[in-house]
Amino acid sequence: MIKKVICVVALISTAVACNNKPKENPIVQKDNTIEKTDFIFPQGEKGSPDFFTGNAYNYGLVPMDSTYTTLVGNVYFEPGARSNWHTHPGGQILIITDGIGYHQIEGQPVEVMHKGDVVKCPPNVRHWHGASKDSDLQQMYIVPNTEKGIVEWMEAVTDEQYNNVKN
Amino acid sequence: MIKKVICVVALISTAVACNNKPKENPIVQKDNTIEKTDFIFPQGEKGSPDFFTGNAYNYGLVPMDSTYTTLVGNVYFEPGARSNWHTHPGGQILIITDGIGYHQIEGQPVEVMHKGDVVKCPPNVRHWHGASKDSDLQQMYIVPNTEKGIVEWMEAVTDEQYNNVKN
Numbered sequence: 001m002i003k004k005v006i007c008v009v010a011l012i013s014t015a016v017a018c019n020n021k022p023k024e025n026p027i028v029q030k031d032n033t034i035e036k037t038d039f040i041f042p043q044g045e046k047g048s049p050d051f052f053t054g055n056a057y058n059y060g061l062v063p064m065d066s067t068y069t070t071l072v073g074n075v076y077f078e079p080g081a082r083s084n085w086h087t088h089p090g091g092q093i094l095i096i097t098d099g100i101g102y103h104q105i106e107g108q109p110v111e112v113m114h115k116g117d118v119v120k121c122p123p124n125v126r127h128w129h130g131a132s133k134d135s136d137l138q139q140m141y142i143v144p145n146t147e148k149g150i151v152e153w154m155e156a157v158t159d160e161q162y163n164n165v166k167n
Numbered sequence: 168m169i170k171k172v173i174c175v176v177a178l179i180s181t182a183v184a185c186n187n188k189p190k191e192n193p194i195v196q197k198d199n200t201i202e203k204t205d206f207i208f209p210q211g212e213k214g215s216p217d218f219f220t221g222n223a224y225n226y227g228l229v230p231m232d233s234t235y236t237t238l239v240g241n242v243y244f245e246p247g248a249r250s251n252w253h254t255h256p257g258g259q260i261l262i263i264t265d266g267i268g269y270h271q272i273e274g275q276p277v278e279v280m281h282k283g284d285v286v287k288c289p290p291n292v293r294h295w296h297g298a299s300k301d302s303d304l305q306q307m308y309i310v311p312n313t314e315k316g317i318v319e320w321m322e323a324v325t326d327e328q329y330n331n332v333k334n
Contacts, residue, residue, distance in 0.1 A: 070237065142239065145235075
């Protein structure tokens, strides 16, 4: 059954203003220690299992507003982690800054994404994205035209769908 | 004298579609050799001295269109390089992925930008941005609301303005 849920993850993401966040990008480990990394952005908040399979972390960069009409953030996917199927009323642009990931528009083959790749998904088209099986992924997202809405979440990506990658 | 020139740099920037660009991010050296780097994006095309002081290179990521209404690209600024003063009819979002840079909104102090920083400039507000004196800068730009226009270029940033940084 398709769940139509307005993007809770986006709405709870932390807005980041100019120059006011940590410079050393701490990642909180399971034992509550802090790991400093070379990643561009902090790891962020763990995505809900209602919308993600595996461990995915969202870090908000630009919140929704009526001036820029653009939501921007970063998702760190651990290997094997991926979003549910979903659509964006105004479309979405993904920019890969590290790692290896997968992206699929419904009805098309899974495409493999690498550092530096730019992937677009048109408005109201079903897609999913996430890390590859063996590598993690740092993926910025840009959601334009936020006056049309942000996201509609749908069902999880099955293991069969996820594993259907022709490398 | 204020020059009002519609964004030539943006219009000539190369559009990058899904997964169709080099993975190894070549940089063409002055002697025409290729240097492979760890940068996320290729260096791109040198910006015109009509709009930039010093060496700045633009690499287009998402071209203008009526679907996403968002122009995205990356500028690599060598140390000391900066844009002219300019405005964006729909505003601009900068995301710093490496290096150290400066950004100034007219009438406000110069702010120093580091890796991971997000800086916004509202619509029709005069600003400039570039590398710091001693470090280069990798700076993604997002220009939303492209139906309103892209950029209006104005006069160069003087050395006195550029050097007025309180570190």
